[in-house]
Amino acid sequence: MSTTEPLPAAEAAPPLAGVPDVPADVLAELRSTWLPRPEPDSAGRAERHRLAEAARRLIEAVKLVDPEGDADALGSVADEVSDLAARIAALPSVEQRTPSFEDLQLHERSPFVGAANPLAPPMELEADGPVVRAHAVFGAAYEGPMGRVHGGYVAAAFDEVMGVAQSGAGALGMTAYLTVRMKRGTPLHQRIDYEAEVVRVEGRKAWVEARSYADGVLVADGEGLFIRARAV
Numbered sequence: 001m002s003t004t005e006p007l008p009a010a011e012a013a014p015p016l017a018g019v020p021d022v023p024a025d026v027l028a029e030l031r032s033t034w035l036p037r038p039e040p041d042s043a044g045r046a047e048r049h050r051l052a053e054a055a056r057r058l059i060e061a062v063k064l065v066d067p068e069g070d071a072d073a074l075g076s077v078a079d080e081v082s083d084l085a086a087r088i089a090a091l092p093s094v095e096q097r098t099p100s101f102e103d104l105q106l107h108e109r110s111p112f113v114g115a116a117n118p119l120a121p122p123m124e125l126e127a128d129g130p131v132v133r134a135h136a137v138f139g140a141a142y143e144g145p146m147g148r149v150h151g152g153y154v155a156a157a158f159d160e161v162m163g164v165a166q167s168g169a170g171a172l173g174m175t176a177y178l179t180v181r182m183k184r185g186t187p188l189h190q191r192i193d194y195e196a197e198v199v200r201v202e203g204r205k206a207w208v209e210a211r212s213y214a215d216g217v218l219v220a221d222g223e224g225l226f227i228r229a230r231a232v
């Protein structure tokens with residue numbers, strides 16, 4: 001995959017031979033975990049999303065704050081944030097009850113697209129069908145080389161969009177391997193576009209290809225093998 005031509009529109013992609021025959025209602029439910037991003041189903045969930053967004057801003061601010069600045073001010077906010085963390089930890093935890101469907105949604109919990117996960121940029125998923133399109137902006141907390149996204153996060157973003165592509169196509173596997181060619185640095189603070197599609201399925205194995213672009217320029221491409229668990 002060395003072209004910078006975008007993949008064909010999802011609607012135009014032909015049905016993929018070999019994809020297991022997953023019942024339509026099961027596929028629809030799977031796809032509903034990533035597209036479209038649902039509105040919060042409760043006031044509490046909306047506030048949890050607002051909290052996660054505030055935590056993202058906190059992470060970014062902590063990453064960027066100057067240690068040569070006012071040490072007393074730094075110490076004071078460190079105490080306050082520590083107190084806040086303790087207050088949040090004292091609230092009821094999702095791990096103390098049976099998770100709901102909404103709790104389990106990728107859009108809720110994922111470290112890439114999860115609205116409730118402050119580690120998620122968050123990435124936005126854009127398309128239905130076998131071709132997944134996504135975009136994300138990575139802040140300073142994701143920095144590896146100066147001004148560029150850390151290679152581990154570059155690869156992890158591919159895992160997410162490839163995982164969604166094979167899941168959405170009904171392959172339902174887990175990543176067995178992932179190869180990412182980092183052709184240029186992935187810049188921080190600007191939109192990175194992704195596209196991924198299942199290219200081959202054999203039995204429980206699905207091969208997925210993906211590409212990422214910054215301002216229309218190919219920055220990385222790769223492929224992965226996803227293997228569906230044996231039927232039990």
Ligand SMILES: CCCCCCCCCC(=O)SCCNC(=O)CCNC(=O)[C@H](O)C(C)(C)COP(=O)(O)OP(=O)(O)OC[C@H]1O[C@@H](n2cnc3c(N)ncnc32)[C@H](O)[C@@H]1OP(=O)(O)O
Nearest residue numbers: 030033106159160163164167174175176177227228229230
């Ligand atoms: C709505 C959800 C959307 C999801 C979005 C998020 C996506 C995130 C995706 C992930 O990050 S998944 C988490 C990271 N991956 C893992 O934790 C996987 C850990 N590994 C495993 O659980 C198992 O190794 C695995 C399920 C991948 C395979 O175990 P199996 O016991 O099913 O494999 P088995 O030994 O039966 O081998 C089946 C075939 O696959 C081949 N194979 C197995 N592992 C392989 C490997 N690593 N590389 C290449 N080939 C492999 C194996 O040779 C064999 O080939 P043949 O059928 O041709 O003989």
